[in-house]
Amino acid sequence: MxxxxxxxxxxxxxxxxxxxxxxxxxSIDSRTIRPGDLFFAIHGKxxxxxAFVPEALARGACAAVIHRPLPELTPAxxxxxxxxSNTLYAMQExxxxxLRRWGRPIVGITGSMGKTTAKNLAALTLAPYGRIYxxxxxxxxxxxxxxxxxxxxxxxxxxxxxxxxILEMGMNEKGEIARLCEIAPxxxxxxxxxxxxxxxxxxxxxxxxxxxxxEIVHGLKPNGTAIxxxxxxxxxxxxxxxxxxxxxxxxxxxxxxxxxxxxxxxxLDVVSRGLLGTTFTLSTLKGQATVELPLAGEHHINxxxxxxxxxxxxxxxxxxxxxxLRLAQPGPHRGVIRHYPGGFTVVDDSYNxxxxxxxxxxRLLEQVPDAKRRIxxxxxxxxxxxxxxxxxxxxxxxxxxxxxxILLGVAGHARDLVAAAQAEQNHPMITDFVETAAEAxxxxxxxxxxxxxxxxxxxxxVQLETCLEALPA
Numbered sequence: 001m002x003x004x005x006x007x008x009x010x011x012x013x014x015x016x017x018x019x020x021x022x023x024x025x026x027s028i029d030s031r032t033i034r035p036g037d038l039f040f041a042i043h044g045k046x047x048x049x050x051a052f053v054p055e056a057l058a059r060g061a062c063a064a065v066i067h068r069p070l071p072e073l074t075p076a077x078x079x080x081x082x083x084x085s086n087t088l089y090a091m092q093e094x095x096x097x098x099l100r101r102w103g104r105p106i107v108g109i110t111g112s113m114g115k116t117t118a119k120n121l122a123a124l125t126l127a128p129y130g131r132i133y134x135x136x137x138x139x140x141x142x143x144x145x146x147x148x149x150x151x152x153x154x155x156x157x158x159x160x161x162x163x164x165x166i167l168e169m170g171m172n173e174k175g176e177i178a179r180l181c182e183i184a185p186x187x188x189x190x191x192x193x194x195x196x197x198x199x200x201x202x203x204x205x206x207x208x209x210x211x212x213x214x215e216i217v218h219g220l221k222p223n224g225t226a227i228x229x230x231x232x233x234x235x236x237x238x239x240x241x242x243x244x245x246x247x248x249x250x251x252x253x254x255x256x257x258x259x260x261x262x263x264x265x266x267x268l269d270v271v272s273r274g275l276l277g278t279t280f281t282l283s284t285l286k287g288q289a290t291v292e293l294p295l296a297g298e299h300h301i302n303x304x305x306x307x308x309x310x311x312x313x314x315x316x317x318x319x320x321x322x323x324x325l326r327l328a329q330p331g332p333h334r335g336v337i338r339h340y341p342g343g344f345t346v347v348d349d350s351y352n353x354x355x356x357x358x359x360x361x362x363r364l365l366e367q368v369p370d371a372k373r374r375i376x377x378x379x380x381x382x383x384x385x386x387x388x389x390x391x392x393x394x395x396x397x398x399x400x401x402x403x404x405x406i407l408l409g410v411a412g413h414a415r416d417l418v419a420a421a422q423a424e425q426n427h428p429m430i431t432d433f434v435e436t437a438a439e440a441x442x443x444x445x446x447x448x449x450x451x452x453x454x455x456x457x458x459x460x461x462v463q464l465e466t467c468l469e470a471l472p473a
Contacts, residue, residue, distance in 0.1 A: 001153055003038070003063060007082060009097040010090055015079055021062050026150040028091075028143060035060030040091045042143065043067070053081070065090060088142065095146035096183045102152075102159045106184050107310055110169045110177060110216045111192025111229075112209065113357050114303045115140065116331055117295070118192055121307035122166050124324040129314045130163030140168035145180050164314070172383075173201045174212045181219025188313060189216040190227045190306055194234040195356040200385025210234040217241045223251030227309045229302060230258035230266075255313060257305040265309040267291075267301050274368045275337050275345065275453075282322055284312050289322035296335050296347065297364040299357075304328070333465050335361075342472055343450030349457045350464040353381050355391045358457055359398050365455050366403045372451025373405040377440055377467065379458015380412035388413050396420030400427040406447075409433040410440045411462050437463050441470030448472075 003021045007014035024036030030052035033039060039056040041049040041064055053064045054077060063080045067087045070078070084090035099106065107126075109119050116138050123134035135148035148167060152159045169180045194210045202208035217226045217238045226242045229235040239254045246252050256263040259270075267280040268288075277294040278301060293304050308321045330336050333351040340346065349361050358378060365374045376399055384391050396417035399407055407429050409418035418433045434440050437458075444454065444467060458464040 001158075003082070006038075006094060009101075010084065010094055012082060012084055012090075014082065017079060018063055018082070023062055023154075025154040026147060027056075027061075028147065030056040030059065033059040033061050036062050038062055039064040040087050041066045042088050042091070044088075044143075049087075053077070091146045092142065092179075092183050095149040098149055098153070098159060099165075099184055102162075104162070105164045105187040105314075107164065107166045107188045107190065108169050108181065108184065108186035108216050108219070109166065109190040109192070109306075110171070110213055111190075112195035112197040112213070113354065114192050114299075115168045115170065117300065117334060118190065118303040118306045119166050119168055120331060121304055121325065121328055122190075122310045124327055125307045125311035125316060125321045126164060126166070126314060127324060128316050128320050129311070131161060132164050132166065133162040134166040135168055138168060138170065140170035140180075141172075142176060142179060145169065145183055149184065166310075169216055171212050171215075172198045174208070175215070177212060177215035178219060181216060185219060185221050186216065186224060187221050188225050188227060188310060189220050190310065191216060191229060191235045191238060192302065192306055193229055193232050193356075195354055196384060196387070196391065197354045198383045199387060200383050206234065210238075214238045214241060220252070222249040225253040225255060225313055227255045227257060227306060227313065229306070230256035230260040230263040231302065232258075255309050257309040258302060259305075263305075265305050265312060267305060270298065270301065272298055272367045274364075275347070282308055282318055282325075284308065284318050286312060287318045289318040291322045291325050293325055293328060295328055295330055296337055297360060298367075299360040299364075300335070338468070340471060340473065342448065344448050344452040344454065346468065346471070347453065347455045348465065348468065349455065350379070350468075352460050353379060353457045354459075355381060355384075355395050358395055361455055361457050362399055362402050362404065365453060368453050370451075371453040372449065373453075374403060375406040375408070375444075375448075375452055375454040376404050377408045377410060377444065377454060377456045377458075377464065378414055378417055379410040379437070379440075379462035379464045380414040382412075382459040382461055384413075389416050392417040393420040397424055400424035400429060404429055406430045407432075408440060408443060410437060410458060410464060410467075411435060414458075437466045438470070440464065441467030445470040445472065 004014045004019035023038040027037045039061040065082045139148035171177045257265040270280040275296045282291045336348040338346040392413040400421040
């Protein structure tokens with residue numbers, strides 16, 4: 001698709017010398033520009049990328065989208081710019097126009113936890129349906145979602161190469177998912193869960209988070225389907241949004257997934273295999289099939305059930321879904337099992353953390369039958385607002401009651417987590433606290449033994465994955 005085509009979709013002028021150029025890709029970061037990329041100069045909350053337009057063009061950007069004149073540009077550079085009223089809005093509207101013209105099914109996935117894993121599992125289960133596009137990484141906010149759409153026509157790809165798109169929709173505050181649904185109105189909206197993530201932005205707590213997540217159900221296309229977690233009462237109640245619109249749109253539907261046997265898609269006869277994953281019977285209205293899910297931790301079962309429900313909606317048979325789920329692999333730092341020559345094992349779940357996810361990961365550690373010692377490296381959990389200290393204390397108490405031998409807290413309020421664990425009576429754990437991930441790596445390297453199983457989990461900004469660099473490879 002040429003710059004002239006993109007300009008036409010935006011309703012703006014395109015200089016003659018740019019009209020025939022086809023962008024290789026799209027970027028909002030001048031540091032990662034590749035030759036041939038189209039650069040959007042976004043004026044964000046912290047930086048105005050208009051200051052980096054000369055750098056982007058020097059790095060080989062085919063053109064830059066700007067929303068104000070830049071006197072510092074040379075005439076040759078200025079000739080490679082497209083002027084819009086607002087670059088962020090233009091980027092979002094371009095993504096919306098591209099999806100509208102494409103006109104094929106969109107699956108939107110949100111939830112406080114598990115969005116990326118559920119999206120990847122959905123891409124597996126939907127593979128028999130056709131050519132699936134699943135957004136890369138966690139491109140799920142007001143900047144990331146348009147970039148995810150643009151990937152469908154980057155590096156020589158065409159949107160027509162795909163039959164269905166799966167997009168993550170995340171949020172930090174109310175109204176964000178509503179805007180994402182304006183850009184990419186879902187045919188199927190999936191809500192995984194509601195948990196205290198970004199709760200510092202929600203004075204009304206979990207109910208406020210639930211209301212914000214429900215925007216993806218409000219944003220459904222008129223005859224769309226909501227796929228909801230029957231195990232989470234705040235999510236299950238979102239069905240009322242769909243039921244209310246049935247008088248006007250008879251095709252609007254609700255499908256439930258979860259461990260609740262009343263769900264349309266559920267798991268029976270669950271058996272934990274520790275770090276090897278789980279087995280269960282996938283039970284659906286279309287029949288049953290045995291699933292061997294190679295993702296460690298029972299919390300992944302609900303992600304798999306959500307993916308299965310999506311596939312069932314699009315006509316994939318249970319036996320085929322089960323076969324696809326056997327191919328699942330964890331994403332980077334999302335429950336990756338690492339075996340070291342020294343005879344110890346690390347569960348690298350360092351991508352992010354919150355109180356619910358941390359306790360689920362600790363339960364996984366308890367299910368490892370042959371561990372010599374179970375070690376938890378718990379990084380600070382961020383964006384918990386005024387409840388942060390209390391939530392860290394609650395997690396510390398829970399870990400003290402679990403089958404954990406050593407607890408190491410890392411950074412900030414993780415100190416409160418460790419102190420709470422120490423305060424529990426009769427707990428046999430060794431406990432300690434360090435300020436940084438680098439210190440945590442050295443601490444572990446000096447103490448790790450053969451037979452140890454180590455869980456590493458913390459919020460993204462703690463960067464606990466870096467402590468792995470200190471372990472003897």
